[in-house]
Amino acid sequence: MSSVTVHAPATIANLVCGFDVLGLALNDPYDVMKLSISETPGIRIQHNDVYNLPTIPEQNVAGVSLLEMMQELDSHYGFDLVIEKHIKPGSGLGSSAASAAGVVVAANHLLGNIFSKEDLVRFAMAGEKLASGVKHADNISPGIYGGITLIRSIFPLDIVSLTAPPMYVAVVHPQIEVKTSDAREILRKEVLLKDAIKQWGNIAGLVAGFMKNDYGLISRSLEDVIIEPVRSMLIPGFDDVKKKSVDAGALGGGISGSGPSIFMLCEEKNTALKVEKIMKDIYDNTGLKYHTYVTTINNEGIKVEVNNH
Known part of the structure; x- marks a missing residue:
């Protein structure tokens, strides 16, 4: 060989x-x-x-x-x-x-x-x-x-x-570059204890949700009170994509890695396709070039x- x-x-x-x-x-x-x-x-x-x-x-x-x-x-x-x-x-x-x-x-x-x-x-x-x-x-x-x-x-x-239970993943990649090193630079070096406690609960909840095949628990745990509020400012259309995707039935999602891609986890394929359309509509309006994917784990x-x- x-x-x-x-x-x-x-x-x-x-x-x-x-x-x-x-x-x-x-x-x-x-x-x-x-x-x-x-x-x-x-x-x-x-x-x-x-x-x-x-x-x-x-x-x-x-x-x-x-x-x-x-x-x-x-x-x-x-x-x-x-x-x-x-x-x-x-x-x-x-x-x-x-x-x-x-x-x-x-x-x-x-x-x-x-x-x-x-x-x-x-x-x-x-x-x-x-x-x-x-x-x-x-x-x-x-x-x-x-x-x-x-x-x-x-x-x-x-x-x-x-x-984890079967899930579909809708991803939009706006054609802007966010360097990981830059995205790390802007993060706060210290966090409030109350935020840390909330984050620990969400991480534990997400892991438990995956292991128990509990879509509801997965959905409730997809929340970030520490990193996302800072990094999302680097990504045009982020809040809009997140809110409309969840309204359309996505379990939740956020920034993929350090961005600029945004991902949404969905229980059903047709929900993921709806979310993809939402992503396309939002980025068509911004005038930014983008790629979308609907895929699985x-x-x-x-x-x-x-x-x-």
Whole structure:
């Protein structure tokens, strides 16, 4: 086996109230990455997309993640990587995490799955640090584990896979860029105890709602009193999308990652399609370009295909 192709999914981090601790994988969109193992040492990266991302390994999130993994390998392998990104960088849909997680899953497969999923998250976090300045795992974990994940702790890593009832996800990605590092800068460094208590209740309620297949509890818990009030100011049309989507029957939702994408969880597909129409109407009126997706939770995570030569 000398090469594999992986589909690395978009992910939604935070899930409204779970800043840096909750995330889920989507079935659409996803990046396509082809990784080949080589006798020639070093990492060579080629991009087949329009985003003009760096190809020097130390400056590329996939390259940095692979370098982190290679530090724990005895042998001097080389890798050739071709990336075709469909998750736009700066979209809030885990573009950097898809690159970081996708490459380590691919490499692990080529090496005979010698590393655990937790190891892979650890390697891929190096890519997230390059992208945002912070080692966070809320996008990487659902990509690697599939479904919805809870990051109980980063140091040491403690990742919990959560079960959840079937849900549809409507997403709108306004074509503006919100850099994760900038979106972190504007956050308050201190929060009121009463806000923290409310947030803890919502996070616990959301996790319990997922585990108990309780749509009502999920809906009541999709509330963020700490991060969203600050970050939503960066996203035109946010309040309008949220209010009208919930009025149309969405369970709730909010900012995907650090934005600008907005997501809404829905119990039924036809509700998600109604929500998508609301999103389109709102952004048609703003004159901003946008993309929408109606998709479902990806319980498999990164998909690996072996290339037969």
